[in-house]
Amino acid sequence: MSLLDKCAAYTRRDELREVGLYPYYTPFEGHGRPVARLDGNEYLMCGSNSYLGLSVDPRVREAARTAIDDYGTSFNGSRLLNGNSKLIEELEAELADYFGKPAALVVGTGYQTNLAAVGTLLYRDLGDPKRIALVDKQVHASLIDGIRLSRSADAALRWFRHNDAEDLDRKLAACPSDTETLVIVDGVYSMEGDLCDLPAIVEVCRRYDTTLLVDDAHGASVLADGRGTAAHFGLTDDVDLMTISFGKGLGSCGGVVLGSEILIQYLRNHARGVIFSSGLGPADAAAVLETVRIMRDEIWRPKRVLEIADEIRRSLTALGYDVGPSASPIVPVTMPDDATVFTAWRKLMDLGVYTNAVIGPAASPRLRTSWMATHTPEHVDRAVAAFAAIRDEILPR
Secondary structure, eight states: OOTTHHHHHOOHHHHHHHTTOOOSSOOOBOTTSSEEEETTEEEEEOBOOOTTSOTTOHHHHHHHHHHHHHHOSOOOSBTTTTOOOHHHHHHHHHHHHHHTOSEEEEESSHHHHHHHHHHHHHOOOTTOOOEEEEEETTOOHHHHHHHHHSTTGGGGEEEEOTTOHHHHHHHHHTSOTTOEEEEEEESBOTTTOOBOOHHHHHHHHHHHTOEEEEEOTTTTTTSGGGTOHHHHTTOGGGOSEEEEETTSTTOSSOEEEEEOHHHHHHHHHHOHHHHTSBOOOHHHHHHHHHHHHHHHHOTHHHHHHHHHHHHHHHHHHHTTOOOTTOOSSEEEEEOSSHHHHHHHHHHHHHTTEEOEEEOTTTSSSEEEEEOOTTOOHHHHHHHHHHHHHHHHHHSOO
16 A cells, blocks of 8 residues: 555546536636636636735836846745845835734745744643644634644644634633633634624633734735724734735735734744745745835725625625625635536636635635726626526526
8 A cells, every 4th residue: 555545546636627627726827917818718807815906016016026136036045044135124114014013024925924923832842831722613724734833733722613702712711721822813714704703802812811813814905994804993902913925915925924022033033934944035025015015005905895895795695695794805605515616617617707616625615706906897797797697507496
């Protein structure tokens, strides 16, 4: 028996491709635009996380090109040693100021950002107190993997029901008094598009003097004119640390941890994902820096994308689709089963509309749509018309 036998036994991809129903790894061109291209055809892009449409903005692209001219394509090493840069430090200062936290640590990818923050804080050396993470059921996979990287391993993980502060209260009350606890939530949940009930979560965390981490990958750049979920609720000072991926509204690659000076200096000198990895490249760093500066001036972008999402929710609901509790640019369209997800995805593609096909274990069956500030009213009408055209074949009778 070989470890690789399971690879040979995986046939689902080929089976779906044979019947034209494999929806993954599609090599689009123009991902950050409302209309993308594939094999010479144009598709309305209803699945991009470029919420503000800035990844293709000429100013952002020019900033990236200039950084390559100035620095080359890489900083060529770990930031701990030779790979740090004034450009990265300038970006950290800009992000800390914009999101209202004292300090920031930029990391190479969004996924790696959560590994670095969670894995480092929960890491247990011999003789350390027991550490427990209390985690909303719908947080991003990278946060769970960060817990697994800590020496506390799965013993440190305690789930609480999605957006249920009362259940969190019960779980915290059950923790032994000699443990250190970390509560982990998303600001905006990536599959449902709903907002964290942050005021209730913060209230519980205050009672138990626990540390609170908010992953705001999908809230930053969108809520509170771009400043994110904590600012939306007026609770920026009550969140101990925030993590943000640059791969969504910030239009690039990488991520950042935001928090106190003490926290950031600790992570800077202990986080394995920072110490043992090359840092963010010059083009990505410059792109994010320019994006944040544009966001300060162009607050119409987050306002517009939320308006578009509201219109989509109303229209799809009127057609009989279930869009759940979404309150963000992420609008899920519930499907009865995996087969219907693939069928609906294919039918929409045939109509020139791309959506994200989602099945377990990522989430229950759905088409995950996401919207950009640069979508026009005509784009919205076209998307709604496509969903209307397939409704009778897709929705349960």
